[in-house]
Amino acid sequence: MFYGEYQHTVDSKGRVIIPSRFREGLGESFILTKGLDNCLFAYSRDEWSNLEAKLKTLPLTSKDARAFIRFFFSGATECEVDKQGRVLIPQNLRDYAGLDKDVYIIGVSTRVEIWDKAKWESYSSNEDLSADKIAEKMEQLGI
Numbered sequence: 001m002f003y004g005e006y007q008h009t010v011d012s013k014g015r016v017i018i019p020s021r022f023r024e025g026l027g028e029s030f031i032l033t034k035g036l037d038n039c040l041f042a043y044s045r046d047e048w049s050n051l052e053a054k055l056k057t058l059p060l061t062s063k064d065a066r067a068f069i070r071f072f073f074s075g076a077t078e079c080e081v082d083k084q085g086r087v088l089i090p091q092n093l094r095d096y097a098g099l100d101k102d103v104y105i106i107g108v109s110t111r112v113e114i115w116d117k118a119k120w121e122s123y124s125s126n127e128d129l130s131a132d133k134i135a136e137k138m139e140q141l142g143i
Helices: 020-026 045-056 063-074 091-097 117-124 131-140
Strands: 002-009 015-017 029-034 040-043 077-080 086-088 102-109 111-116
Touching (some): 020 040, 020 111, 040 045, 091 111, 102 117, 111 117
Antiparallel strands (some): 015 086, 029 040
């Protein structure tokens, strides 16, 4: 399980250090793809396989399902961690998420997310994400 948030910097070659706690769960190679909310999602091989199996059950006759599968898989790439704990984030994924220099790397249960610093700070300070409002929505979901 992934949790916590860490600040790091993307170097001039497009590499970023993955926190050691996250490297343990992701493994030496993992899948990085376009995420929702203009961030990147990172999945361990096992978790990616689980997600892939779920997505395979979506009906091909559904235009929305096809679009989501295309979005998710077309941006996917295998990343390998180097000896310094860094991974190279491909240019197309850096462009998608707006990653330039400062980033947040956060744990979200079964995945890791990589956010542009300004986008994460804006998102996490959003009034709609206050603890009280989230709690109300969770109660509606039975949690």
